[in-house]
Amino acid sequence: MSTLFDLPQHGSLQSAGNGSAGRSGPDPEALLNGLNPQQRDAVVHTGSPLLVVAGAGSGKTRVLTHRIAYLLAGGVHAGQIMAITFTNKAAAEMKERVVDLVGRRANAMWVSTFHSMCVRVLRREAKTLGLSSNFSIYDADDSRRLITMVARELDLDSKRYPARTLAVHISNLKNELLTPEDAAEQAGNDMERKVAQVYAAYQRRLVDSNAMDFDDLIMRTVQLLQGHPAVAEHYRRRFRHVLVDEYQDTNHAQYVLVRELVGTEATDTGVEPAELCVVGDADQSIYAFRGATIRNIEEFERDYPQARTILLEQNYRSTQTILSAANAVIRRNPNRRDKRLWSDAGDGEPIVGYVGDNEHDEAAFVAGEIDRLVDEGIATFNDIAVFYRTNNQSRVFEEVFIRLGLPYRVVGGVRFYERREVRDALAYLRVLDNPEDTVSLRRILNVPRRGIGDRAESVVAAHAEQERISFAAALRKAAAGEVPLPTRSRNAIAGFVALLDELQAVAAESDVAEVLEAVLERTGYRAELEASDDPQDATRVENLTELVTVAREFTETRAGAAPTTTDSGVDPSAESVVAAVLPAGADDEDAADLPADDSLSAFLERVSLVADADSLPESGDGVVTLMTLHTAKGLEFPVVFCTGWEDGVFPHLRALGEPAELAEERRLAYVGITRARQRLYVSRALMRSAWGQPMTNPASRFLTEIPEELMHWRRIEPERAAPQVRSTWGTRGGFDRTGADSAQAGLAARGMRSTGRKGWKDTVAIKLSAGDRVTHDKYGLGTVLSTEGEGPRATATIDFGSSGTVRLMLIGSVPITKL
DNA sequence: GATTTTCTACTTTTT
């Protein structure tokens, strides 16, 4: 069914690749075949910095890979090229495609994620920075644990200063390249002062543990380059071409890193700035919440005054109908550079809309429609994807799909490497690899239970602090009886220390899989799970077995004479987890810098940096793909179902009052719409249970932003608005009342609900102020714009989004709940 | 120190 979209673009890629992959290198001109004029410009541009603004489906990857191939064909050595992506998958794909175009010599390029690239540099330059090259890499969970410990030691109220919040703040500071001292200096309120305090202690503890978190990897590389001109010059001399993908997702630290790598002017020794090419689309920036700043792409021309900008607006993916919808939605975002995607693929099918009574009805519609499309031969299961805003929305679909026997696969959710058992097992390995890794050590201290409780742990921790020794050292002293502890605790600790020594001995002479096996056996971890009658524990055992397989594959691949490509020797049917962990392109000239002789370190680094192991199903599995909108970025499907388009669900509740967040949600809608090639469905539900309670949600404002003429409504909201509901909550019918009347109606509804929850009196009066978010039994979700008057005369003007802006009296019992 | 119970707070998440 994809014939409609088999445009010349796709064919020519193949021919350029196959025709020119010979040893002598491809003919540069052949690489331009089948490119449109803008793409061609981007490929051949030389000299000044280049920004390629690549709309969805405009052939961004083609431009990048062809540009690299073109450079290579023009005499640039592969070793002079650095290409940076955000995911390992994107890196592997890019390398593979360049290899297809120019052959194996492309393997000498550095194509990696920001983080891998930094690890590589940091390990190599460890001496310069005075750190040990076998540092551990802490992920978000490790770093949150460490922050919890630090906050507890500082006696912070864990309610007022939750570890999560502290972690976010510290991460933001690092993304802005601010040190603990900077943070302390500019702290303006209580939270910021505490954050600065925690940050300082946390950073000290990281260093003590010989560890870096993800943000450190970037920040410390920047510090390295800025603080050591000779090092910076070395890399600048070496990498003459730097390419950055998904530039809209870079944060400030990454932006500075790129600038330092490339250089802005010639060095004293005459090294000119490298050539920079960044590719991205501000409209697809959906990671601001992780620190990405759209500013970097918007201000590129200011950052690099010589820059040339090329716009790619021709889309090779979707029908014009789909693109028109995407354009119409994204146009509502303020302050954006206007960009209009167009296609010559024709209008295609209208966008199908559906309004379900509830989420089950919505899911049933989606399932039924999928069934029909496949039945009628319009699509295969593979062609179809279902998107939702949050992971928990997948459940309804799974239920219906199972009931109807539709094959599906949920992408994302709890990832393999985030599972408790996997992390526990890896923590053991990490302690064996880096005994100073306090977070991992404390994680496994009493896992499985061995009689070392909180009490004993804090005594040891306090002792470590007092004596200014590491936790590991204090633990050994405790085992030797040099720390005041009950005998029982002391014995337990002694047993644990002996166990670690024993495992250490195994680690010294075995490969990773064997060490892992020894850990699972000798700690009794596996035995405990096997003895359990909790069905979840059976899955845990399976996951651990899977982890052993991953380790074994890893060792085998490394042992086999220098693998040449990412996919060599990998059973295509093997779990994606395995594939993701295998060493990628280990045959470049720098392989010697890597911890090649130490398979444990190498394995741990791999699993830390390749956490997106549950990667996407390869096509051909014959399943429908279910995923969040975020996960969908970068993918495409012939048929796409965008579900849950309700204010409060999508856009998410938390974004309703914040213009910046709302804009990001809208970009998410844009991403979702533009994933579809031929058919797009958009649906919502009138009622949906959230947090155990049924909620009525108004239509998503994004839904109303799609021009009516592009839509074909399969089912719309019934005339009488909200349907009769027998539950103890909700409105009774959609009568068009005045504010006062609706307050009366709400009284009844509210009363019934309230008795069940917090009692009647609570609901009689409500205090609101501008910015508050509320739900109204009739109007749904809204944001308070302003309040007027006091006491019984108080009123509030509330923006209910698509339900309009309403002024309500706040007397008696308005059917309003403050969120 | 372990186990059970209660409470609470809920995005998205490339590394």
Add this chain to the structure above:
DNA sequence: GTAGAAAATC
């Protein structure tokens, strides 16, 4: 509805 943490109890 549920997972993770804190508090209460054994």
